[in-house]
Amino acid sequence: MKIDEELTLKKIQIFLAFMRCGNLSKTAAEMELSNVSIHKALHSLESALRCPLFKNEGRNLIPLKSAYVLQEHAQKIVQEISTAITKTREASGFAAKVLNLGSLYSLTVNTLPNVISGLKLRRGELDIQLLLSSNLDLVKKLKATELDAIIVALNETTQDPAFEHLPMFEDEIFLAVNKNSHYADASEIDLSLLKNETFLTLAKGFATRNDSDIIFEKAGIDPKVFLQVSDIFTLISMVSSGVGLALLPGRISTIYENSVKLIPLQQPYKIKQDIGLVFLKSKERDPNLLALIAECRMFTQNKKSNL
Structure with missing residues (x-):
C-alpha cells in the first residue's frame, strides 16, 4: 500500500495530542502551535487517510470510531519510532548508557x-x-x-x-633519578652531559617517549636504553630501584616521591606537554x-x- 506523502509523523503527533487533550486550545498549548494550525493538521490528516476522523458539533470536533482505531495504532507507531531512534543513537555511541x-x-x-x-x-x-x-x-x-x-x-x-x-x-618533562643518585641534589640538569648514562624509556607511541626522543636529539644524545616498558608505573619503579634514569612528566611527582627525584632540565632541553x-x-x-x-x-x- 502506497502511503500518502501528506501523512507525516508531525501530524500523527498532533492528532494524538488532540485525542489526549480533547479540544483545539489545549492541544495548541501543548504543541506550541496556533488553533488554526492544529485544525489544518487534523483536516490534512483526514485527507491523507482518505477517511473522516471527526464530526463537527458546533465548534467542537468529536472523534469517530476511525479516530480511536487510529489512536490505538498510532501510539504504537510513535513508540516504535522513539525506540528505533534511541537504539540507533545508542548504536552510534550517542547518549548511550x-x-x-x-x-x-x-x-x-x-x-x-x-x-x-x-x-x-x-x-x-x-x-x-x-x-x-x-x-x-x-x-x-x-x-x-x-x-x-x-x-x-x-x-x-x-x-x-x-x-x-x-x-x-600544561605539564613539563623532568629528569627522573633515584634519590640516592649523585644527580639528586642538582637544581637543574644539563642533559647533554649525560651521554654515558643508562636510560629507561616507554615504548614507541607513548607521548612521553615521543617527547623524550625530541629532547635527546636536542641534547645530541644517542641514549643507552637499558629497558623499554609499556606503562609509566613500571618505568618509575625501575628508576626507584636505581636501574637507570628516565625523562618523565611532572604529574607523576607524587609516585615514589620518597625514592625518586624529578630534576628540571636546563634550556634548551625544556619541553612542555x-x-x-x-x-x-x-x-x-x-x-x-x-x-x-x-x-x-x-x-x-x-x-x-x-x-
Whole structure:
C-alpha cells in the first residue's frame, strides 16, 4: 500500500495530542502551535487517510470510531519510532548508557580520578569504561569510534580535522633519578652531559617517549636504553630501584616521591606537554560527551585556582 506523502509523523503527533487533550486550545498549548494550525493538521490528516476522523458539533470536533482505531495504532507507531531512534543513537555511541573513555597511565594519578568522580555526580546512571594505553593507540581507537573520547597529550598524533580538542593543562618533562643518585641534589640538569648514562624509556607511541626522543636529539644524545616498558608505573619503579634514569612528566611527582627525584632540565632541553580532551566533532552534541566536557573544564578551572 502506497502511503500518502501528506501523512507525516508531525501530524500523527498532533492528532494524538488532540485525542489526549480533547479540544483545539489545549492541544495548541501543548504543541506550541496556533488553533488554526492544529485544525489544518487534523483536516490534512483526514485527507491523507482518505477517511473522516471527526464530526463537527458546533465548534467542537468529536472523534469517530476511525479516530480511536487510529489512536490505538498510532501510539504504537510513535513508540516504535522513539525506540528505533534511541537504539540507533545508542548504536552510534550517542547518549548511550556506557561512555568509553581512553587515557594515559600517568593521568590516573590525579586527573582521571577527579574527572570521573565529577562525571559520575553529573550522570550517575552512566557506566564509564576506561582504557589505558599509549597516545598513538588511543587516537587510532578514537578515530575507529571504539572510544567516545580520550584524555591524552595534544601533539601531532591528535591533529586530525575530524577531532575537536579541549586543552586542560600544561605539564613539563623532568629528569627522573633515584634519590640516592649523585644527580639528586642538582637544581637543574644539563642533559647533554649525560651521554654515558643508562636510560629507561616507554615504548614507541607513548607521548612521553615521543617527547623524550625530541629532547635527546636536542641534547645530541644517542641514549643507552637499558629497558623499554609499556606503562609509566613500571618505568618509575625501575628508576626507584636505581636501574637507570628516565625523562618523565611532572604529574607523576607524587609516585615514589620518597625514592625518586624529578630534576628540571636546563634550556634548551625544556619541553612542555599539553594535556587535553579529544573527541570526534560528529559527537560534540552527545549528552554524555557534553557532561564530560563540562567536567574537564571544571578540572582545568580548579587546577588554575590552585596554582
